[in-house]
Amino acid sequence: METIEVRFTDLRRAAEQVPAFVEDRLGCKAECGLRTGVEEDMSITGLDTEELLLEFSEQFSVDLSQFDFTGLITPESVGNPLHLILFLLFLPVYAVAWTTKLLLGLVYLPFNSEAAISLIKKPISNPFASPPKPRHEILTIGDFVASAAAGRFVKRERVRFVLV
Structure with missing residues (x-):
């Protein structure tokens, strides 16, 4: 687990501003918690998630260049x-x-x-059904908050903040 030093005021500011930013960009006024899944709970996928990440990166000066988003963004599927x-x-x-x-x-x-x-x-299976989507990690509001405080994209579960 990586340790990141951060000032309390910066972490608090991120915890207040990031959920408001996400709610504003997605046009919803629901209460966002740190465990709220961006795609799962706020019903966006694919390019919408990517656009949200890019806007978030610009708004909060978060470096996205070194983070692999494979498995975090659900691809948009048209269906066969x-x-x-x-x-x-x-x-x-x-x-x-x-x-x-x-x-x-x-x-x-x-x-x-x-x-x-x-x-x-006992169900009768559908031989023509699409294969199940592979499980992916969930991108949460907490990841956005942690990234805003760290200055680069990080998964909240993989870092520990030390207040300075």
Whole structure:
């Protein structure tokens, strides 16, 4: 864990000004906490997040040049139209499969209710679904505050501030 020396007044100023800056730029007046996820809780992704970071960098004189944002910014995805077309084509097959599964579960219910309920609850997978997005680190308001106090972009969890 990296140690950063900072004056209390600078840290306090950052803690007051940064959430107000983010709320102003995103047009929301919700209460921002240090653990508020910029993308997850404030509903922005991709280029919007990048623009917010660049404006933040200019406003608070934060150097972004040495920080790798891979995994912090969710890419914007348009979706694959082929997946939707295939899903719509096979929708009747899914309807028949779900109906059959439900009827079999109801027939089997008097004999073994636990197995019948398990059969009914088990999902039918979609072979045309998009693969799940890889997990990424969450970019938080606390990261912005810590970066404003440090003068360069840092993840709040990876630094410790020492007041001077």
